[in-house]
Amino acid sequence: MTTLVTEEQVKQAEQDAERAEQASLAADKLYVKGAGSTQAYEEQQNARRRAEQAKKRLEKTRTDYAEQETLRAARAELMQTATKEMAPVFRKVAKSREEAVSALAAARTAMGKALEAAGTYDVLVREAAGELVNRGLRGEYGEQTGGLLDGSLMVAGERWSSVDAPGVLLVLLGEAVRAAGGRHRLGVVPQAAYVGLAQQRATREFLDRLGVTQG
Known part of the structure; x- marks a missing residue:
């Protein structure tokens, strides 16, 4: 050089x-x-x-x-x-950057709201599960209504799982990357790498419900 x-x-x-x-x-x-x-x-x-x-x-x-x-x-x-x-191209680049920044700002706001809502749900599930355990009702013992050791809640036979909201968002981001055809490690890392084993079931449940909602 x-x-x-x-x-x-x-x-x-x-x-x-x-x-x-x-x-x-x-x-x-x-x-x-x-x-x-x-x-x-x-x-x-x-x-x-x-x-x-x-x-x-x-x-x-x-x-x-x-x-x-x-x-x-x-x-x-x-x-x-x-x-x-190339002035017209440069103007398009500048406009595209502003649009991207605006979209990212909206995504950040949406993520904040999602984390807040999921966090509220998670706290309510854990508190209700804890209360049932304190009352002597444990889902592990076969009760239709009771609290489970992993923080999940059983209500009339239906299980309400504690969820890892950040993990769910990471899974969604990975799916979005793959759908967009982007070459990024987020699009290839297995879902299990984002959340713990105890929370994968809840993550899957939320993703399934999300699919039904958007379907």
Whole structure:
């Protein structure tokens, strides 16, 4: 991947090359003053190498910057053309996002109401079941009316199960994902992964009733 070269980097390379060149000239003068000493010669050669390297880096930086400027200009023109020609598409995208947000807001409100209603039902079932157990009526003993250990309620032989409302909503979401053909893990995870074993029966009952209601 090509590294982006900025105008600041070009300026920095110019400054580095200028300093290196000045250092090289200063080393030349010291070499002359040092009457050709070995140390002065080595310092002169090192300074010249650094100046040459800085010069090459500057040249490469300028070349890369110029090439990238050409590409940037071409892409800017391409972007301007695309922005103009695809304006209707972009407007559709913006409208679609607003519609999606509105639908999600309605779904969130609906989920809140569903959780509240199911939560009220769940509390009533558990309280009634608990009261019957306190009265000595246990569904496990065969009574037609009584409370069960899992929090369910038996009334005249009919079972009213405590429900995991969030679990039911997750199952519904998974069904909606599959129905829409969406590729998401919610559409493939088994129902049992959402709710506990003790609550799967109640979940199925609610889903069956929901199917009858919407059918």
